[in-house]
């Protein structure tokens with residue numbers, strides 16, 4: 001699936017994969033007010049060429065496999081979008097080692113889920129499922145996309161989980177977000193080819209997925225649980241489907257769907273709401289006003 005034209009094979013995106021873009025709102029110029037997010041690497045950074053389009057999003061989710069975001073943070077994504085924020089997703093791999101379905105089917109399912117979640121954009125990096133590495137080559141590819149989207153917040157896989165790809169993705173994303181803020185690392189925009197400027201997201205949060213890890217905060221997703229379920233079910237090849245001819249997998253049984261619901265209920269229970277999604281932060285979080293906590 002990788003483009004043979006790409007000098008860096010792992011950076012190839014997929015020409016057939018639909019870029020889900022919504023109105024001009026997300027394209028070209030920063031949507032966020034300057035000064036709202038004050039990181040040193042971004043404060044004084046301006047594009048060298050004013051006419052070079054920059055696709056800003058407020059939140060960028062980066063996950064090892066298509067369906068990771070849906071299972072862990074689709075409710076948070078839907079909530080953010082209802083608040084007027086823009087969200088994009090980067091899938092690192094096509095999930096081609098999955099027991100059921102195929103890479104092509106997963107791409108179609110990911111596109112459908114993107115529409116349900118009303119994403120501004122979704123890209124697949126084409127890294128090797130199970131074998132991608134946290135090395136310079138992979139970091140440079142991700143850095144160019146982070147600088148392309150310039151998100152204030154990055155959501156990514158949890159630091160330690162049942163699937164080894166999740167923890168490795170967390171390390172890769174963490175390092176790439178940091179290095180993205182270093183101006184001596186030079187990259188070009190993966191869409192326009194224009195030189196990029198350094199940019200570092202303000203926050204990286206890790207979503208709790210399979211193994212229970214105590215979250216540092218929980219987002220109330222109660223109004224969005226049903227829509228989240230629809231986004232998960234877009235992956236018809238992966239989850240419970242009594243008519244599927246494929247062999248059973250860890251996530252394909254009805255009990256797994258019940259587990260996903262109980263995980264969201266458990267997270268919600270901890271903050272006195274019906275459903276929630278939990279996130280971990282490596283750095284201490286602060287608020288300016290005590291009453292902003294719920």
Ligand SMILES: [Zn+2]
Nearest residue numbers: 064065068163
């Ligand atoms: Zn995964």
